[in-house]
Amino acid sequence: MKRSLYLYIISQLLFCHLFGKNLQLYDLRCESRVNPLGITATQPHFSWKIQSVMRNTEQIAYLVLVSEDSIALLKNVGEIWNTGKLKSNNSIQIDYKGRKLKAATRYFWKVKIWDNHGQNSDWSTIATFQTGLFNLEDWKGAKWIGLQELADSLKIIPAPSSVNKGKKIPENEIMPMFRKEFSVKKEIKNAFIFIAGLGHFELSMNGKKIGDHFLDPGWTNYEKESIYQTFDVTSQLNMGQNSIGVLLGNGFYFTPSKRFKKLKVVYGFPKMICSLVVQYKDGSTERLNSDEHWSVDKSPVIFSSIYGGEDYDANLEQVGWDKPHFLRNWKNAIVVSGPKVLSSNTQEPVKVMKTFKPVKQITIKNVIVYDFGQNASGIVKINVKGHKGDTIQIIPAELLNEKSEANQKATGSPYYFTYILKGGGDEIWQPRFSYYGFRYAQVEMIPKQNGNSPKLNSIEMLQIRNAANSCGSFSCSDTLFNQTNKLIQWAIKSNMVSLFTDCPHREKLGWLEQEHLMGNSIQYNFDIASFIPKILKDMRLAQTDSGLIPEIAPEFVQFSEPFRDSPEWGSSSILVPWYAYNWYGDIRFLEENYSMMQRYIQYLENKSNNGILMQGLSDWYDIGLEKSGFSQLTPQGLTATAIYYYDLLVMSKIAKLLKKENDIKIYNSLAEKVKKSFNEKFYNPTAAQYGTGSQTSNAMAIYMQLVDSSNKQKVINNIVDSLEKNDYRLTAGDIGFRYLLLVLAEAGRSDVIYKMNNRSDVPGYGYQLSHGATSLTESWQAYSSVSNNHLMLGHLMEWFYQNVGGIKQSIGSVGYKNIDIDPDFVDSISYANTSYNSSYGTIVCNWKREKDDIVLDVVIPSNAKANIYFPKKNFVQLTERQQNINSSNLKKNEKRVMCTIGSGNYQFRAKYKIK
Incomplete structure (x- = not known):
């Protein structure tokens, strides 16, 4: 072991000699963006990432310089801000404390750091930020x-x-x-x-x-x-x-x-x-x-x-x-x-992100229907030639009718693009101010006068979305799961503009429940650190005088009840700032929105009857005996009250972080009252179930911590038993499905999650795919009568990344400073490759089975640490690059074996003896 360590150190030193400095800085950001324009934060935040060839690298100090003059900065003069050498291991969300920033001004900045190995980096490359107009x-x-x-x-x-x-x-x-x-x-x-x-x-x-x-x-x-x-x-x-x-x-x-x-x-x-x-x-x-x-x-x-x-x-x-x-x-x-x-x-702005060419076309009388193979948010781009006054009309659609014509019945009709030719040669055009969710484009070429129709030289679909950087990847040995991951990705991509929409055609509205329900899935896929302040501001601007957060923001329409006041939707005003703080470590998510949160909690308290809330949509689009829509299986008020209780728990944590001692007492007291009332109203001790015993009822009660510890395992068993008796068919809807997955995964039952979702014979992801979906549909049943591109019910992606892929943040960590590499090695999956580019750098967890062994390749970014977990059952030995890891360096409990590592690249092999 000592000889191996010696050779490793020599190899690292040789690498440094051959390839330069072993400590480098990259991805400098101001306000979570690279070289941003229009910054109006008076104390912007700075972040950087660290690349080191040495393992276990931690920053111990940094020095930041900010200047209005790039030449002065090259001479290491920071006349606007010079932090001096500050002892700190913090490399994200560094608070600016320099001179007052001027409007419409470009600033230059750079940073250098010192690490725990006694090394210091060179100065980073120079980054910039430019201020906007403050008022x-x-x-x-x-x-x-x-x-x-x-x-x-x-x-x-x-x-x-x-x-x-x-x-x-x-x-x-x-x-x-x-x-x-x-x-x-x-x-x-x-x-x-x-x-x-x-x-x-x-x-x-x-x-x-x-x-x-x-x-x-x-x-x-x-x-x-x-x-x-x-x-x-x-x-x-x-x-x-x-x-x-x-x-x-x-x-x-x-x-x-x-x-x-x-x-x-x-x-x-x-x-x-x-x-x-x-x-x-x-x-x-x-x-x-x-x-x-x-x-x-x-x-x-x-x-x-x-x-x-x-x-x-x-x-x-x-x-x-x-x-x-x-x-x-x-x-x-x-x-x-x-x-x-x-x-x-x-x-980030909305941009054209990808171009699709038709994969096939159908001619019907005087129109041509083009199939682009993917349902996405976008516009068309045409190249056409004809006479002055000729017209091209294009009808986009996500489905076709029985005649193979564009079908807009469920997505808003009529919607179309029209281009009137000027004549004289090839003409290229694309819309500027509207978009639609579609896979097909029905094109009609109309001559101004009797004669030849204009000629369409080419047509393309230009897919548009918010240009937030992709930051995650997932694939595994299971083909259906890879297809499902792609299905969910396209729903996210199709509904990211300047806010998250429900669908890219019929409504294009910012329904708020997905911000917290799909938030984890989205943040694994896209860097939304600069996206979130906008959607939180939308909520603040939408909040009414009474404190209500309506179900959509911006509230371009005031829907009648129950489509305006659902706590499962409005609670995004509390949960999203909390989640975002944990994802990215920016305390401003909490500070700037605390008043909104307080007012919303007060609104819910005022609406409650002895702690119980009865308004809202409940478990929208669950699967019951009737066509999906309003909640069928979960009683009115259960989901609203459960999330109200969870809001109070979160508010207590936020108040503690913000040092609001009196508020902690208020929220804890309210939470006790709500928990007592909830259990009195909804818990059936004889059946060990909540409400009707639906998947949503029991899962939300557990996840929201409303179940007494003495009853928790009984309720979990109830969920699993019910699934087994019903052939593992899912019934949970928009609100409950995420919590069902989280509760089962936390209970160590990813095998049940696999059985629920790795199938195509009943409504679910595989069913949608088998019915031709290329993006998530609004219903589990893939109804043609509703949206077939919808940001809803995509929560399995969170399970892919956290449980199959095994990348999750440690409890109590912020910004992925501490990481748990903890895959659920589901028997039916032989490998999974997962990565996530966190605030500290890229985390990688690639695992595979080799006979009875598990091989785990891990990358932990510099300035972060990780706990690595393996199943304990039949465990024999753990090695890293063929070197035994002494059992004294392992922690064990009833189910798992764990070791702690610092940054670096690792390859573990866990050996098992299977009888």
């Missing part, structure tokens, strides 16, 4: 401008249906485009543009689109704010004359009356505000703000609806409209009213 004063007089103003009396703001009943949506089919020319006469150091366009905008400068974003800015509560986007346009400006162009679409700001609309909302006609800040090398600064001196005209977008589609008439194009020296007699824009609060975008 209205920073906009320096920029004005909201439009083509026309909508009278207040014609606005339709979200309200109870009785308030808006009879109100008519005003007609508006003119989408404006704006332009402004300006001159640059000096050498530019930096140029930034801050812009909001409602509902959505597309920005261009000197004839070229700025950025690769789609649907800027994100959706929000337009009564209270607008989100603005920041772009670095330094390289887009030329010496001499320049031009800005802005094109607007309706989005959720204005829902037209024509075609499909899920809701009726009119905040106003499209409008924009922007401020271009040009900083010259001589130290001077110049501003170009939107005002009445900008020019405006109608654009070629002749119909724009987030729910109905988009039409474009290429004959209305004005060549060169966004370039300098464009001479047309446009109107002056008018100054209009707009949101009084402008908030900087904090998350």
Whole structure:
């Protein structure tokens, strides 16, 4: 063992000599983003990751420098902030404590660290962050401008249906485009543009689109704010004359009356505000703000609806409209009213992430139906040739009817894209301001006059989603589970825009239950650290005066009960900040939302009767005797009260973290009352079950810690016995299924989870796949009458990563500082490969069976530690790279064998003697 250790150390030293420094820093982040623009946090947080060739590497100190001058930073001068060498093992969420940051300013920063091996890193590469505009004063007089103003009396703001009943949506089919020319006469150091366009905008400068974003800015509560986007346009400006162009679409700001609309909302006609800040090398600064001196005209977008589609008439194009020296007699824009609060975008933008070409096509009379092979959120891109005035109409759909035509019955109809040709050659077009969930595109080519139809040279599906980085991977020996993982992934991808939607077609609304129910699954797949502040703010802005958190946020429509007040939905306001704090270690998730949480708990207390809540949707879409929808198997109030109790437990923990001693007492006292009432109302001691004994009833009672310890195993046995008697058929719905999985896994019954989900003969994941689904469907039964692309019921992904893959955070850890590598080695699975790129770096757990042995390859990132677990039954010996691990270094209990390791790459072999 000593000789092996000696050889290992020599090999590491040789590696360092041949390949450079053994301690390097990478993935520097400010506010959880790489080189972010538009930062408005007055004390932004910094993070970095550590790469070391040596095992057991921990940071013991760091030094951060921040400067407004990159040259000064190269000379190790941090005039804005110099931390000095600080003793700390913290490499995430480092609080800025330097000089006050200025608006619209680029800052440069770098870091170096020292480790526990006596090594220090070189300085990291230089990273940047650029501040946005902190308040209205920073906009320096920029004005909201439009083509026309909508009278207040014609606005339709979200309200109870009785308030808006009879109100008519005003007609508006003119989408404006704006332009402004300006001159640059000096050498530019930096140029930034801050812009909001409602509902959505597309920005261009000197004839070229700025950025690769789609649907800027994100959706929000337009009564209270607008989100603005920041772009670095330094390289887009030329010496001499320049031009800005802005094109607007309706989005959720204005829902037209024509075609499909899920809701009726009119905040106003499209409008924009922007401020271009040009900083010259001589130290001077110049501003170009939107005002009445900008020019405006109608654009070629002749119909724009987030729910109905988009039409474009290429004959209305004005060549060169966004370039300098464009001479047309446009109107002056008018100054209009707009949101009084402008908030900087904090998350990754929506982008086109993948292109799909048709895998087959069907010709039916005068239309062609293209199959892209994947149900996803997206738009089409066409290349077409024809005569002036010819028309292409495209109907997207996720299903086909019995005639093989586009079927939109369950997804919002009519929705379509229309392109009117200008003629004269190949024309390429894609929508700008609307999208749909679809797999198929039905295309009709309509000549303006009798004669040849236009020719479609090509059509593609452009898949769109929030551009949050992928951070996880999972695969195993089971083909159905790999297909299921992909199925769930596509539901997530299809419903990530500026918020998580339920579906990408019929509603596109931010139903809140998935934020906490699917949160763990999502965070294993995508880095959502910068995404979460936006959805939490949506909840704060949606909270009513009474404290209610409605079921959707932003609340673009006020649904009638029980579709507005369900604690299982509203509790995202408490659970998501708590989960996010644990995932990413940012205490601000709790600090900034504590007031919202308090008010919601108070609302629930006021609504309760002796601690019992009876409102809400309960276990939506469970499987009963009737068609799925409202909860059939779980009694009204059980799920609402259970999650209310869990909210109180979480609030007590948060209050403790935030040092709010009196609140701890309040929440603990309330929790005791709720637990007592819950058990009195719902527990049947004779049957050892809760409520009706449904999967959801018993699982939620256990997970939410409502079951007395003396009864817990009885209730777990009840769940398992019931499943066995019913051939392992799942019945739990939207609310309960996650908790069923978690309770079974914690009880060591992943074998039961396998039997429930590794099948295609009854409703579930395999059933959806066998019925042609390529994304999660709204129902376990894959009904064609409901959405077939829905962010719901995807909780098995959490089990894939945590239990089959074995990567989970240790209890009490934050940000994956301490990790449990603890796979459930399910008999029917022979291998699993799993990775997760955490705040500290990539965690890897790859395991396989070799005869009676288990081989486990593990990677633990620097500055983190892990506990490695193996089954104890028939255990003989554990080795690491063929070296025996002394039993004194192992901890054992009745079921498992555990060893603790530091960072590094490891290969374990657990030997078993199977009789």
